[in-house]
Amino acid sequence: MSRNDANRAAAAWSRRDILRVGSLSFFGLDLSRYLRLQHLMADTGSAPRGKAQAAILLWLNGGPSHVDTWDPKRNSSFKPIATNVPGIRISELLPRVARHMDKLSLIRSMHTLENNHGIAHHYAMTGHRPNPAMKFPSLGSIISKELGARLSVPPYVMVPDGNWFGEHFRAHMLGASYDPMEIPDPSAKNFKIPDLRLPDSISVERLQQRRAMAGLVDALYREQMHSAEHASLDVFQQQALEMILSPAVREAFDLSKETEQLKDAYGRNTVGQSALIARRLVEAGSRFVTVVDRNRPESGDWDSHANNDKRHRDVLVPVLDQVLSTLLADLEQRGLLSSTIVIAMGEFGRTPDINPNGGRDHWPQCWSLALGGGGIRGGTIVGESDERGAYVKDRMVTIGDLFATLYKALGIDWHREYMHPIGRPLKIANSLDDKTGQPIQELV
């Protein structure tokens, strides 16, 4: 149990006893004020070790074409434009991001191993190729576990949902507590988080009466069948109660607290509102929020095997351009950029050559991604691709290196290995040839 959990458990027992006594005004407080005080006074878990405290991942499902976005080449129909960093040019499809290039860096020499969806998701999120003998924990789960939760807010959230590929974003051997909490599309009209709000007919006091009844009904069995599992349920119920009752948590998910202008700035669509809620969550204490970009109207996701140019120009990139630039500005404005890493990536890039359907197919050999914030240097280009964006020309970067860079910024030791229950050690920053990845020195 982390120190934070232990503290909370200790606090929880005493609070529970107080409530059992039946006198909420024991301290002369009512319950909600008491909880609010707790929230304000609560420590933030383990002391911050790195500059970054959290990360937001814009997951561009399907794999964006790198030559049409971050790494403009002659074999793209689109022209490069200047950015607010001299010497750096990106695709003309990203004019707004171009004005924030000082906050963002580009890796143009990503090299990964899998070229089909699913397995490529797995590889991008765990650093390991799928293995039938074992399931690997994802980047978000590892970060949530290593840093621990803050202020009762779920540490790992995924919005809108993981769909068919969600299993690659999970914790597996690390335990279900580090699985992402999937929340629905915040741009939808009846947006509400399941399980986070008591039914209208149940007050807090009623809930306590229920729990007292449960104590009575289960007493005999618990007495006879001592088990650690039973005790852990009590702890989880207490944590759940805190989460449900905590105004901070409820507010973190409440977009009505944001101005209409800001909601417009992000864009009134799934990706935009999801990114806005991600910012709120990070502000409230989440550690890793994944915004899933996979369900664009009329276009599905970034997997443009046909009509690549039209899809990128008209549908896919403009939303990314708007969301990413707004997110960076918003984080900076609130003083959160230095403690929040932002990453925009998919599971691979796309082929340098256009196929007979006017599309581009999967291409893991050399592709690009963008990252910044959280102490990661912005306005830097790492690595170089050849003249067509087909192969790495200089300074290859692996998934292990990417992970090591993120871990270093977050204050996590990237050399760590977990012991999988089947008895095999696994690296948290797994690079090629069974080596540990190295943080990118140009960035962190």
Place this chain on the structure above:
Amino acid sequence: MAACLRAEVPKELLDSFSGSGMVTMRVVLLLLTAMLGSRVCFAEQPAPPRPASFAREIVSILTKQGCNSSSCHGGVKGRGGLKLSLDGLDPREDYKWIVQGGTYQVLSPEALPPITPRVSLQEPENSLLLRKPAMQVVHGGGEIFTPESPDYAAILEWVRGGAAYGEDVQKTLQGIEPSSREIVLGPGHTHSLRVVARFAGGRREDVTREVRYESLDSTVATVEPSGVLKALQKGETAVILRWLGQFAHVRIGVTDQEPASDAELPRNNFIDDHVFARLRRFRIRPSELSSDHEFVRRVCLDLAGTLPPPDRVREFLASKDPKKREKVVEALLNSPEYVEFWSLRFADLFRVRGEYGWILPFWEWVRRNVATDKPYHQVAREAIAVQGYGGASHKYQFGINKPPPIEQMVNETIRVFMGRRLDCAQCHNHPFDRWTQNQYWGLGAFFGRMTNTGWAFDNAVFDDPNGHEVDYVENDPTLRFRPVAHPRTKQPLAAMFMDGTALPEDRRDDPRLALANWVVSHPYFAEAAVNRIWGYFFGRGIVDPVDDFRVVNPPTHPELLAALARDFEQHGYSLKQLMRRIVNSRAYQLSSQTHELNRHDRTNYSHALPRPLEAAVLLDAISQVTGVPEVFDKNPAGKRAIQLRFPAGASFLSVFGRPARDAVPDPGGQLNLRQAMHMLAGTTFNAKLSNEAGRLHRLLQSGASDRQLVEEFYLAALSRFPTEREWAGLQKIFAERPRREAAEDLVWALITAREFAENH
């Protein structure tokens, strides 16, 4: 137990008897010494001097000293460049690495330089093989022995003698046997183990001092290198014996109980014979027989995944029929819920997943197997050898138009049907069990020609003479088929059974059928099958985890396992019959209530172990208690969770850990925060309580008294009546609070209780 006396039977005398004459004379000797009232070990005189052989003397030292253990040079990559085979399984390889030198690489058979021999014939004392373990040069493993020790002398002698490979002792070595397979002793007591090696031709040799001993739990008992066992504190463990690639184990029980003087316990069948005999030997007293209400709830959940309705419980409790338990078992085995529940479990095991259209034939095959009680060896054969469309062919669906990778098929087939986890051996020899990479890929070759064709819902799997279809490579169809190669040696694979025999030429047209026939007739098949089923009913396999049979994970009851396997084979591999045997045994029917003397026993079946209900069963139970069915996405109303073909359509199921069927299911069901949140605030635990169609509303309207209401819900949820103490507490609450609220809270309390969510 007294150490056995060593009679000095001269080796020459024994050797002079050959063939059947030898057996007779040995028997005469045994009878003679038995009449003399002493116990004889067929220990020979120390063998006369003979040249040291690498495979015997040196490998023996390397094993005993732990040099070739998985944490040192026997590990996946070896250490410091030196790789030895784990536990001395491959002495020829070891000889090569020692005598020729070189640094080992995992993924290639090539040795990296420096290629310097680790023995020096010119200056034997300068051999690395001596200097390293004696810490005369830096050695990561520390000082293993001093230059004055007998091991040092033995190695030096061998090098001086030319470092010859010598006799290939592993060719004639058949096994090692401890003098006792099971030892029970008190804390602080000691016992001298004796180990004998058996060679071809009947020769036996005492190898007690050469064997490597490892206690699996050194807080319970420790073993000295001399074989002296010392018991420390109460508990149970096993000692693993290793010598020249052979393994054995001794089960150890440490207890301060007196041997039981109880009268013989009643027994229902052979399962009880084995279980109670062991309890007696280990001096553990079993709990009482379960009460009727414990039994009826447990057996309904275990056979049918369904809670007994209150009326059935009342009926069962009231019945005076002495055979009522057997009759309930038969009724359950023949119920539609039995078919649904076991179809669910086998669908999880065989991983029936995919879009609805695809999976229907697969799911129907699973269900038909259960409904007709198809002999399990036939099920296995069909699952492994299937060709074409339909039925089990969808087992081999992996993404669109691709069979699974060979590794996945080997892992899954062997794990599901033989209970062994070869998995790690795909990249290197298994790090802590005896499987080699060659064995692994020899089995892989049976799948080496699989491919499938057709489109999404209309998929046929078959063996293609071109070879195995590999990962879909964009725009390059020529790369799709290739013959399978061994990943390390890069040689094309030849199909080979686990024991090394090659698939005969005339069977190569249908390699998977040959594999299927071999699997089902192998002894591992029946024992893995009965062990898995046993695990469902007892919460723990005789080998646990149920598909993880390993040298260092021996069965707790080897004779019981063998007896179950034999019974299973004799009854035509009928799963129903196996289940019948299990649930009719007294061992299964013991209460889960413990007493002081057996509270800590978790491996001897002295009492029933509580186990969490599976997600689908739990959801159905909640629906049944509240009387409000769940409505599942894309399914007609009234469908229950255990009837669902595929885990979907209810967030409850994923929150409560229903297997996603992307891997062989592991026992899951660990509580977590999401579940706690759902219990407090989620719909399942709230909306069903006061629903107008539900049981509570009906009871409130019906004019039932408080007591009747409480009893009805207790029977529905826990299959019992409330105790007087519980009723007193509840009565008070009902008096103080509005009736409806108190009743709702009672139902909530019951469906979130551990007593409800566990099978006990």
